[in-house]
Amino acid sequence: MKIAVIGLGLIGASLAKSLAGRAEITGIDRNPDIVDKAVRDGVISQGGDDPSLARGCDMTVISLPVGSIVDAARELRLHLGPDAPVTDTGSTKARISREIESFWPCFVGSHPIAGKENPGYSASQPDLFAGRPCIITPGTHAPQECVQQVRQLWETCGSRVTIMDPIQHDELMAVISHMPHLLSFASMGLAGDLHIHRGLLGAGFRDFTRIAASDPVMWRDILLDNSKHILKLLDDYVLELGLMRDLIGGRDAAGLEERLRTYSNIRRNLYEDNR
C-alpha cells in the first residue's frame, strides 16, 4: 500500500513511523531538511515539497495545522482525481469537512486524539496512536469504501476508531480539549516571576500546565476555527468562576464544600477506577 503524508510534524511523522513495514510512505513537507532526515531515518521512502508526489498513492493524509488543511486539499485536488481517498488529522472538523467535501466528495476527516505538547518531527513516535481514540467524520455523501479505507488506516496504527458527525465532534472537542488548552494557556498569565521558585513546583502545577507548552500556531488555528463553541464555554466558565468567587468571598464553607464535592465527583465518575 502506498500512502502520501503531507506535513511531517508530530502527527504526520508518527503516522509514517507507525505504518513502517506495512506501507510505502511518500512524505511531502515544505522543509527540505525534514524530508531529507525522514528519508535518512527510513521513515519515508521518498519525498519533497510538491503535492503532485501524492499521485499514484492509495491514500493521502493531510497533517497540517487546522488553518492550512483546506488550502492544501485544494492544491492536492489539482493532481488527484475526485475518487482518490483523502483524509486529514486536524483537531477541528466542521468547517474543514464542509469546505473540502464541496470539491472532493470522498474526503473523510480524521482526528487522532493522540497529541502531546512537543510538536514537530523530532517528537514523533511510532506508538503515538496505539490504543488511542481516533474520531473519523465522514460527510453524508462519503462513499462507504472511502470511510472503510480511512478507518483501516487508523486501525492499522492501533487506534480505536469512532465515527462522529463533524459538528458534534467540534462541540465535544471544545469541552474535552480546546477549553482545557485555553484555560491552561491563560494560567501562565499569572506566573509572574515564578521561575525563581521552580524547585517548589508540585505535580498538580506540572500536570495542570503541561498543555500550556503546546504549539502556538496549531492552537491559534484551533481556537479560531472552533470559536463559536469555545466562546460559549468561556462565558459559562467565567460564570462558574463567579460562583466560586462568591462562595469564597462570602466565606460560605458549606456551599463551597458542596460545590467542590460536585466537581470532584464528576471527575471521579469520568475515570472511576482508572484515575
Place this chain on the structure above:
Amino acid sequence: MKIAVIGLGLIGASLAKSLAGRAEITGIDRNPDIVDKAVRDGVISQGGDDPSLARGCDMTVISLPVGSIVDAARELRLHLGPDAPVTDTGSTKARISREIESFWPCFVGSHPIAGKENPGYSASQPDLFAGRPCIITPGTHAPQECVQQVRQLWETCGSRVTIMDPIQHDELMAVISHMPHLLSFASMGLAGDLHIHRGLLGAGFRDFTRIAASDPVMWRDILLDNSKHILKLLDDYVLELGLMRDLIGGRDAAGLEERLRTYSNIRRNLYEDNR
C-alpha cells in the same frame, strides 16, 4: 526517636510509613478503624483518639485539614509543654503560624509539596516525600533548635527543605497550587453529559482535570484560608480570559498567536529540559 502523628490521612500515614525503622510512631486519629489498621500494618506502634498520647514524644506532627489544625494545637497544648517541638502539614501557613505561635512559641509550620488527588490512609505511601520539596515556615521567635528538628524530620523522609516566610509561602502557593486546583475544579462545571464520551478523553484532559478529583473538605479549607491571594488572582485570571475572548471573538490571528506563544514560552522556560 518518638514521633506523634495526629491525623492518619494521606500525608500523616505517608509520614509514618516513611519513618519506618527510624522512629517509633504514635498515631492519633478519631477513626478507630484507621488506628487499628495502622497498628496491624505496623505503620504505627500504638495509637488512639486521645491527644494526650503525644506526651513523651520528641516531636508532634499535626496532619489534619487546614481548618482543623489550630484547634488541634490548642487541645494538644493542654498536654504538652511550651518547649515541645510541634509542626503541621497544612497547605496554608500564614494564619496557622500566626495563631499557633501566639500560644506555642516553638511551633514551626511545614508544607510538604507532595500531595496527590486520592486522599486517606489507603492512598499513603512510604516514598511520598522522597525528592519532593518541603517548605518550613518558622516564626520570627522560633528557637533555632526547633527549626532544626523540623528540618531534620523532613530530610529523614527524603524531602528537599526550603525555609520561607509564612506570608510569602501563601502568596506563592496561591499561584502554583491553589489557583490550578480551583481552575481545574471549576472546569468540571462544563462537563455536562461528558461521561457518555469517556472513551474519547485524551491525555490533555486527563492531566488538566486530575486535581479536580481532590478532596472537597481539604480544598474548602485551603481556599477559604488563603482567600485574599486567591480572590486577587481569580480577578486577574478573568481579565486574562477576557483578553483571550477578545482576540478569538475579534479573529485577531496575529495577536492570538503572539499571546499563545508568550504563554507557551513561560511554561517551557519553567521546566526547560525537564518537561
